[in-house]
Amino acid sequence: MGDFQITFLGTGTSQGVPMIACDCPVCSSSDPRDRRTRSSLYIETPEAAFVVDTGPDFRAQCLRERVRRLDAVVYTHSHTDHIMGFDDLRRFCDLLAGRDLPVYASPDTMADLQRVFRFAFDGTARFPGYLRPEPRPVTETFRIGETSITPLPVPHGRINVNGYLFARGGRKLFAYLSDCKAVPELVRERIAGVEVLVLDALRHRPHPTHMSLDEALEVSAALRPRATYLTHLCHDLGHAETEKILPGNVRVAYDGLKVVL
Numbered sequence: 001m002g003d004f005q006i007t008f009l010g011t012g013t014s015q016g017v018p019m020i021a022c023d024c025p026v027c028s029s030s031d032p033r034d035r036r037t038r039s040s041l042y043i044e045t046p047e048a049a050f051v052v053d054t055g056p057d058f059r060a061q062c063l064r065e066r067v068r069r070l071d072a073v074v075y076t077h078s079h080t081d082h083i084m085g086f087d088d089l090r091r092f093c094d095l096l097a098g099r100d101l102p103v104y105a106s107p108d109t110m111a112d113l114q115r116v117f118r119f120a121f122d123g124t125a126r127f128p129g130y131l132r133p134e135p136r137p138v139t140e141t142f143r144i145g146e147t148s149i150t151p152l153p154v155p156h157g158r159i160n161v162n163g164y165l166f167a168r169g170g171r172k173l174f175a176y177l178s179d180c181k182a183v184p185e186l187v188r189e190r191i192a193g194v195e196v197l198v199l200d201a202l203r204h205r206p207h208p209t210h211m212s213l214d215e216a217l218e219v220s221a222a223l224r225p226r227a228t229y230l231t232h233l234c235h236d237l238g239h240a241e242t243e244k245i246l247p248g249n250v251r252v253a254y255d256g257l258k259v260v261l
C-alpha cells in the first residue's frame with residue numbers, strides 16, 4: 001500500500017471556476033474547494049512521477065503543489081484545456097539533464113501536439129534547458145516504471161479521447177475518465193473491479209460532450225468501485241452542496257486533493 005499517490009492538480013471544466021465575469025454563488029464562494037483550475041493529475045510512484053495533461057494552469061499547479069520531479073507526461077486528448085501548459089514542461093526537461101521527456105498520447109492527440117507545438121518537436125528549439133519531448137504514440141497498454149497504463153477510448157462529442165486505467169502488481173488501482181459523454185461497455189469491462197474511479201461530471205443538465213452528474217452516478221453505481229471522485233466540474237456544481245446529495249462512496253474531487261493507493 002501507498003506506492004501510488006494521486007494529486008488532483010485541477011478539477012475544473014475548460015473555463016475554470018470561478019468563470020470570468022460571473023457573480024453566481026459558486027463563482028463567488030469563499031470555499032477554496034470551489035476554486036477549480038483546469039483538470040489534471042500528478043501521480044507519484046517509487047520509480048517515477050508523471051502528469052496526466054498539462055492545461056493552461058499547469059505552471060501555477062506545479063508551484064502550488066511543489067512539483068519537483070517529472071519523468072513522463074500522459075495526454076487524454078488535445079482540447080486546449082488539457083494541452084496549453086505544454087511549454088512549461090521546459091523546466092522539467094531542464095531537470096532531466098539532457099534526457100528526453102517521454103510524451104504518451106493516442107496517435108491523433110500526438111499529431112495535434114506536434115502541430116500546435118511544432119517548435120518543440122522539430123528540433124528548431126533544441127538548445128540546452130528547452131523542451132525535449134519524445135513522442136510515444138500509444139494504442140495499447142504501456143508502462144511507466146512499475147505502473148501499467150491502459151488507454152480507454154471514450155466518446156467526447158464528435159471525437160474519441162483516452163481515459164486511462166492504472167494498475168500495479170495486478171491490482172486495478174485507478175481509472176481516470178475526465179472528459180467523456182459515456183462509458184462504453186468495452187471500457188466498463190476493462191475497468192471492472194477498479195478500486196478508485198474518477199468520472200467526468202460537468203453539471204446537472206445534460207451536455208453534448210460531457211456526462212452530467214446523473215450520468216456519472218449511473219456509471220459509478222454500475223461499476224461499484226470502493227470510491228468514485230467527480231471531476232471536470234463547472235460552476236453549476238458547488239462543492240459542499242453537491243457532496244450532500246451523493247451516495248456514500250462518491251465524492252467531489254477538488255484541487256489539491258490527494259489519494260494514496
Ligand SMILES: [Zn+2]
Pocket residue numbers: 013014039079081082178179232
Ligand atoms: Zn476538458
Ligand SMILES: [Zn+2]
Pocket residue numbers: 018019022023024025026027028235
Ligand atoms: Zn459562476
Ligand SMILES: [Zn+2]
Pocket residue numbers: 077079156179
Ligand atoms: Zn475535452
